[in-house]
Amino acid sequence: MRIVYEPCQMQKIASKYRAWGKTIGFIPTMGYLHEGHISLIKQAKKDNDVVFVSIFVNPTQFAPNEDLDKYPRDIKRDEEMLTKEGVDFLFYPTVENMYSDNFQTYVTVDNLTKVLEGASRPTHFRGVTTVVNKLFNITKPNKAYFGKKDAQQLIVIKRMVEDLNIDVEIIGMPIVREKDGLAMSSRNKYLNEKERKDAICLYKSLQKAKELIDNGIKDTQAVKKEMENVINAYSIPKIDYININSLTTLKELEEIKKGDTLISLAVFVGKTRLIDNLWI
Numbered sequence: 001m002r003i004v005y006e007p008c009q010m011q012k013i014a015s016k017y018r019a020w021g022k023t024i025g026f027i028p029t030m031g032y033l034h035e036g037h038i039s040l041i042k043q044a045k046k047d048n049d050v051v052f053v054s055i056f057v058n059p060t061q062f063a064p065n066e067d068l069d070k071y072p073r074d075i076k077r078d079e080e081m082l083t084k085e086g087v088d089f090l091f092y093p094t095v096e097n098m099y100s101d102n103f104q105t106y107v108t109v110d111n112l113t114k115v116l117e118g119a120s121r122p123t124h125f126r127g128v129t130t131v132v133n134k135l136f137n138i139t140k141p142n143k144a145y146f147g148k149k150d151a152q153q154l155i156v157i158k159r160m161v162e163d164l165n166i167d168v169e170i171i172g173m174p175i176v177r178e179k180d181g182l183a184m185s186s187r188n189k190y191l192n193e194k195e196r197k198d199a200i201c202l203y204k205s206l207q208k209a210k211e212l213i214d215n216g217i218k219d220t221q222a223v224k225k226e227m228e229n230v231i232n233a234y235s236i237p238k239i240d241y242i243n244i245n246s247l248t249t250l251k252e253l254e255e256i257k258k259g260d261t262l263i264s265l266a267v268f269v270g271k272t273r274l275i276d277n278l279w280i
């Protein structure tokens with residue numbers, strides 16, 4: 001695997017592969033890789049001639065009070081994992097290489113970013129859409145892979161790609177979970193032993209929602225109430241939000257609509273904010 005640090009060098013390499021008629025699969029990440037990331041890479045390996053992965057902890061998507069400085073990093077371990085998966089190129093830029101002192105251009109998606117994660121983290125998606133746009137311009141992928149774990153991110157990126165006629169196919173991939181159901185996340189590293197046990201409440205509440213819906217319950221308030229009860233039975237977690245929205249518009253739903261429902265939640269387990277979701 002070759003590691004590339006400079007955006008212009010990565011761009012030249014990508015252009016060469018495109019000129020040779022090779023297809024490029026791309027997976028943007030913030031590193032500290034786990035099986036969730038690896039599942040995206042494995043799919044990209046199947047679908048494309050070459051696979052590019054980026055590792056970049058993007059400062060513009062973190063608010064000042066968030067965990068930018070302590071976000072977990074282990075580049076040596078990440079490199080080993082990527083090499084083992086047969087990734088062709090790792091794009092690993094510095095912050096200075098991505099954002100010059102004179103940087104002043106941002107990409108924003110309007111309505112979809114005002115709810116859910118966007119309501120709790122108002123500057124987050126502007127950072128995400130801007131950096132993903134830059135990464136697409138740098139790596140020139142035919143296909144880019146995103147996890148459904150970050151459901152709203154996937155929906156927002158799809159909107160941006162369609163709205164701005166970006167020539168890339170966005171592939172959404174299923175959530176990979178630990179044995180007990182906790183969605184894999186780099187941030188799970190922050191959890192101590194007791195918090196790790198309690199963190200299971202997100203998955204348990206989604207399982208409860210699924211069970212209710214399978215039994216014919218359609219009223220979203222009733223589903224949300226039951227999910228809240230599940231979480232409140234644990235001692236540490238504090239709910240940030242539980243929401244049930246249309247998958248296409250992200251508008252809140254009064255009734256579950258099969259095929260167009262996203263149940264999502266964010267919960268503080270101690271100081272760590274975890275998210276999870278279920279696509280109905």
Ligand code: AMP
Nearest residue numbers: 029030031036146147149150175176184
């Ligand atoms: P991150 O490094 O957290 O920015 O994630 C990079 C990509 O991996 C994003 O598209 C995430 O949605 C995806 N991802 C993270 N965790 C998981 C997971 N547990 N299952 C599937 N995809 C994931």
